[in-house]
Amino acid sequence: xxxxxxxxxxxxxxxxxxxxxxxxxxxxxxxxxxxxxxxxxxxxxxxxxxxxxxxxxxxxxxxxxxxxxxxxxxxxxxxxxxxxxxxxxxxxxxxxxxxxxxxxxxxxxxxxxxxxxxxxxxxxxxxxxxxxxxxxxxxxxxxxxxxxxxxxxxxxxxxxxxxxxxxxxxxxxxxxxxxxxxxxxxxxxxxxxxxxxxxxxxxxxxxxxxxxxxxxxxxxxxxxxxxxxxxxxxxxxxxxxxxxxxxxxxxxxxxxxxxxxxxxxxxxxxxxxxxxxxxxxxxxxxx
Amino acid sequence: xxxxxxxxxxxxxxxxxxxxxxxxxxxxxxxxxxxxxxxxxxxxxxxxxxxxxxxxxxxxxxxxxxxxxxxxxxxxxxxxxxxxxxxxxxxxxxxxxxxxxxxxxxxxxxxxxxxxxxxxxxxxxxxxxxxxxxxxxxxxxxxxxxxxxxxxxxxxxxxxxxxxxxxxxxxxxxxxxxxxxxxxxxxxxxxxxxxxxxxxxxxxxxxxxxxxxxxxxxxxxxxxxxxxxxxxxxxxxxxxxxxxxxxxxxxxxxxxxxxxxxxxxxxxxxxxxxxxxxxxxxxxxxxxxxxxxxxxxxxxxxxxxxxxxxxxxxxxxxxxxxxxxxxxxxxxxxxxxxxxxxx
Numbered sequence: 001x002x003x004x005x006x007x008x009x010x011x012x013x014x015x016x017x018x019x020x021x022x023x024x025x026x027x028x029x030x031x032x033x034x035x036x037x038x039x040x041x042x043x044x045x046x047x048x049x050x051x052x053x054x055x056x057x058x059x060x061x062x063x064x065x066x067x068x069x070x071x072x073x074x075x076x077x078x079x080x081x082x083x084x085x086x087x088x089x090x091x092x093x094x095x096x097x098x099x100x101x102x103x104x105x106x107x108x109x110x111x112x113x114x115x116x117x118x119x120x121x122x123x124x125x126x127x128x129x130x131x132x133x134x135x136x137x138x139x140x141x142x143x144x145x146x147x148x149x150x151x152x153x154x155x156x157x158x159x160x161x162x163x164x165x166x167x168x169x170x171x172x173x174x175x176x177x178x179x180x181x182x183x184x185x186x187x188x189x190x191x192x193x194x195x196x197x198x199x200x201x202x203x204x205x206x207x208x209x210x211x212x213x214x215x216x217x218x219x220x221x222x223x224x225x226x227x228x229x230x231x232x233x234x235x236x237x238x239x240x241x242x243x244x245x246x247x248x249x250x251x252x253x254x255x256x257x258x259x260x261x262x263x264x265x266x267x268x269x270x271x272x273x274x275x276x277x278x279x280x281x282x283x284x285x286x287x
Numbered sequence: 288x289x290x291x292x293x294x295x296x297x298x299x300x301x302x303x304x305x306x307x308x309x310x311x312x313x314x315x316x317x318x319x320x321x322x323x324x325x326x327x328x329x330x331x332x333x334x335x336x337x338x339x340x341x342x343x344x345x346x347x348x349x350x351x352x353x354x355x356x357x358x359x360x361x362x363x364x365x366x367x368x369x370x371x372x373x374x375x376x377x378x379x380x381x382x383x384x385x386x387x388x389x390x391x392x393x394x395x396x397x398x399x400x401x402x403x404x405x406x407x408x409x410x411x412x413x414x415x416x417x418x419x420x421x422x423x424x425x426x427x428x429x430x431x432x433x434x435x436x437x438x439x440x441x442x443x444x445x446x447x448x449x450x451x452x453x454x455x456x457x458x459x460x461x462x463x464x465x466x467x468x469x470x471x472x473x474x475x476x477x478x479x480x481x482x483x484x485x486x487x488x489x490x491x492x493x494x495x496x497x498x499x500x501x502x503x504x505x506x507x508x509x510x511x512x513x514x515x516x517x518x519x520x521x522x523x524x525x526x527x528x529x530x531x532x533x534x535x536x537x538x539x540x541x542x543x544x545x546x547x548x549x550x551x552x553x554x555x556x557x558x559x560x561x562x563x564x565x566x567x568x569x570x571x572x573x574x575x576x577x578x579x580x581x582x583x584x585x586x587x588x589x590x591x592x593x594x595x596x597x598x599x600x601x602x603x604x605x606x607x608x609x610x611x612x613x614x615x616x617x618x619x620x621x622x623x624x625x626x627x628x629x630x
Contacts, residue, residue: 034414103593106586226418264429
């Protein structure tokens with residue numbers, strides 16, 4: 001029963017990784033940009049959630065109503081004012097977001113020092129449910145996982161069932177033709193980044209609740225999101241969820257074997273998938 | 288075209304140097320003379336600073352070769368810096384040989400480890416290669432932290448007896464390490480210049496300018512990348528072993544620090560000029576000037592560097608040197624090919 005418990009905890013943790021991955025994957029899908037600062041942006045939203053909750057005296061889930069739209073706005077402006085200028089070649093977007101990542105970490109360090117922060121959730125933090133003896137399902141991890149499923153499902157609907165999603169897919173397929181058909185790519189890319197940061201803000205809020213975070217937590221979040229994408233298969237939204245879950249399980253099982261191993265086990269799982277199946281386990285079916 | 292057909296192959300030759308590069312090489316020679324004689328005129332702390340500058344020049348030149356020429360934007364080179372340091376320390380502690388023997392061995396081990404790494408990483412394209420290289424580099428500190436034989440999380444130090452086996456007097460030791468650092472920088476740049484003048488160099492320039500065109504002209508882009516990555520790992524491992532020989536102690540956190548060995552290096556190269564041999568040298572000068580001036584403001588200098596690097600990437604993507612070179616046709620090293628017709 002110990003192992004079942006370990007695996008279930010890993011699955012629930014995987015929901016969080018899927019949230020990291022969904023934002024990254026969405027941006028790459030729409031504009032072929034890999035945002036190296038994505039993890040650091042999630043950390044910024046965690047600080048936003050922390051201070052909104054503290055200053056307004058509201059609970060973190062209510063704070064989402066402020067943090068998510070605010071992050072989306074930041075994302076839109078970031079794309080329009082900075083990142084749109086980098087698109088077109090390989091190096092500039094990579095190096096500019098890399099620079100952005102380092103800047104964000106050090107600005108956070110200046111503002112908040114190296115101390116770690118964490119949001120308190122009171123009784124919800126310890127609440128759990130025991131469907132069978134020995135298997136504990138925490139309320140918070142369960143909410144987190146369900147949120148991830150809803151977010152990924154929501155993105156799926158948005159991409160394949162709405163005019164905005166159609167525009168995203170059109171510009172992803174051929175930005176020039178999309179532009180000729182009257183789509184404004186600069187605005188669309190801004191909307192995609194807004195959406196990615198909205199998802200990041202949800203992930204950031206969960207981070208703020210579940211763990212201690214500090215200015216340098218970002219790179220690990222980026223790496224977990226990236227591993228989930230590669231394990232799940234590039235370009236598929238449900239794949240990011242599956243990849244996140246597998247990464248979560250790998251880390252959880254690794255941690256059960258040795259307390260120092262969870263992150264290493266995740267990296268090893270990533271390398272194994274890369275070696276055996278470079279297109280990931282659940283790749284998008286190519287037309 | 289008709290000229291080419293009309294003249295026999297012997298009548299054509301390729302010339303690399305021009306007036307600018309002849310002046311450039313003269314400047315380099317004078318600068319090298321100054322650097323090589325520094326132990327005679329500089330004090331101990333300046334020597335140490337100059338030694339550090341040379342190792343940064345070497346690391347940045349190697350990263351530039353990867354990212355600026357081979358299109359391999361790695362953020363995982365700290366893996367080889369740290370590995371080089373560890374190999375030198377372990378060899379010095381366990382073999383009883385002079386620690387300096389460890390420098391080439393460190394290069395060799397780094398090169399061997401680089402072979403499987405590059406084959407895995409080449410399965411990822413473009414920006415995904417970049418993050419993949421980061422993941423691989425993250426594995427190193429994770430593993431080294433857990434091996435008691437290499438000191439675990441607290442690392443290892445070189446005992447005084449081992450240090451003394453390099454050379455008896457402290458001055459000789461520091462001079463030796465200083466000259467090795469200088470030699471490392473000079474050899475790295477020299478080897479890169481020599482490489483760029485061969486057919487491989489032409490292939491690299493072609494990959495840099497247009498990968499698709501290079502491929503369709505029959506170039507084996509992946510094989511070129513494997514060779515360059517492994518060669519860069521050998522040199523990076525040697526530089527790393529020298530860096531930690533200067534520090535006399537190595538820990539997983541310091542050895543595999545992405546901030547020290549990759550972030551700074553990327554900013555240096557981007558500011559100086561990516562895809563130019565001169566760029567990393569100019570960038571290192573800017574980096575150390577900024578660091579000396581802003582030393583009292585903690586992490587501010589990293590933020591300033593980041594902002595400068597982003598501004599350069601947007602406004603002058605070829606960096607400071609690229610900007611000057613494009614404008615005035617400057618080149619320090621004899622690298623541009625010019626076909627000369629002889630009668």
